[in-house]
Amino acid sequence: FLNLERQGVKVVFVKNRRGCIELEDIRAAITPKTRLLSISFVEFLNGFRNDLTAIGALCREQDVLFSVDAIQGLGAIPLDVQAMDIDFLSCGGHKWLMGPAGAAFMYMKPALLEALQPVFAGWLSVKNPWDFFDYRLDWEEDASRFEYGTQNFLGIAGLGASLDVLLRVGVPTIEQHLLILGQQLVDGLTDMGFSFLGAPDPKHWSGIYTFRHEKAEEVFQYLREQNILPSLRDGAIRFAPHFYNNREDIHEAIDACDRALRKLS
Numbered sequence: 001f002l003n004l005e006r007q008g009v010k011v012v013f014v015k016n017r018r019g020c021i022e023l024e025d026i027r028a029a030i031t032p033k034t035r036l037l038s039i040s041f042v043e044f045l046n047g048f049r050n051d052l053t054a055i056g057a058l059c060r061e062q063d064v065l066f067s068v069d070a071i072q073g074l075g076a077i078p079l080d081v082q083a084m085d086i087d088f089l090s091c092g093g094h095k096w097l098m099g100p101a102g103a104a105f106m107y108m109k110p111a112l113l114e115a116l117q118p119v120f121a122g123w124l125s126v127k128n129p130w131d132f133f134d135y136r137l138d139w140e141e142d143a144s145r146f147e148y149g150t151q152n153f154l155g156i157a158g159l160g161a162s163l164d165v166l167l168r169v170g171v172p173t174i175e176q177h178l179l180i181l182g183q184q185l186v187d188g189l190t191d192m193g194f195s196f197l198g199a200p201d202p203k204h205w206s207g208i209y210t211f212r213h214e215k216a217e218e219v220f221q222y223l224r225e226q227n228i229l230p231s232l233r234d235g236a237i238r239f240a241p242h243f244y245n246n247r248e249d250i251h252e253a254i255d256a257c258d259r260a261l262r263k264l265s
Contacts, residue, residue, distance in 0.1 A: 001038060019046040020199050023054050030058075036065040042073035045233050046197040047208030047240075049073065056085035065112075071095050076178055076207035076242070078171050081107055088112075096207065096242070097166065099159030102152050108143050122148025166243075174243040178207040181241045181250050185209045188254035192261060197236060210238040215264050222260035228253050 001011050014021060014029045026037065037059055042049050052068060059066040067088040070079060075096030081089055089107040093099030108116075118139070123129045124147045127138045139145040166174070182205055186196050194211040198204070210233065213219060220232045230253075231238040241250065 019197050020048055030062050034064050038067040041068055041070040042206040044072050046210045047206045048199050049204045049206045052084040060085055073206050075166055077175050093159040098162040100155045103155030103159040118146050120148045169243055177243055182209045184250045192258055208240050210236045212236045218264050219257055219260040223256055226256050228256055
């Protein structure tokens with residue numbers, strides 16, 4: 001969106017409060033000139049889960065388009081584009097969806113198709129793409145008009161196989177499992193002096209759990225040496241277990257953090 005500023009678009013950022021994005025702060029940022037609200041399903045740093053249902057209702061009330069980047073939550077947490085009144089949703093497949101890199105998708109509310117023109121046009125954007133001597137821009141009726149190049153067929157096949165696994169397990173089941181593992185992480189690490197960066201209210205938790213500590217970088221390096229692979233983001237350790245992890249895995253991660261602190265003391 002920042003790339004559109006050269007065309008006169010003004011991007012306004014809504015500031016967080018201790019890592020949490022409040023609905024009333026979003027409301028206060030909306031003006032009569034606001035055209036679109038873009039937000040992440042889950043915040044990448046601390047795992048804060050935005051209330052997309054409430055935000056979608058606010059966008060309808062204010063006549064603002066609603067765009068969601070779902071990559072940090074889709075596959076771990078249930079999401080319903082119709083119930084949440086989402087206009088656009090985009091998501092890469094290589095994170096919680098566990099697909100190959102290079103496979104992604106976009107959803108667009110069908111009612112918006114006629115109002116939007118593709119920025120790029122390719123041979124797959126139009127009807128009868130195999131008629132190579134028809135130069136008319138006769139757009140496809142559905143969102144395939146935005147597919148302007150040859151698809152990543154291997155990536156799509158891999159992502160489809162991964163989705164089959166996730167749907168067999170069930171995303172609501174995965175969500176509950178991750179909340180249990182997250183609570184275990186929060187309890188175990190805060191007891192030894194780590195600060196949890198997530199929301200106080202678990203209704204805003206997701207599958208991402210991030211912790212600060214004065215020795216976070218040293219602990220992170222020790223965990224890597226033990227083949228425990230969190231991420232280091234903004235000087236904090238970010239854990240993101242998935243459905244294949246269990247309580248024993250979390251116990252080992254907590255125990256390794258304790259060993260690291262003892263070694264560093």
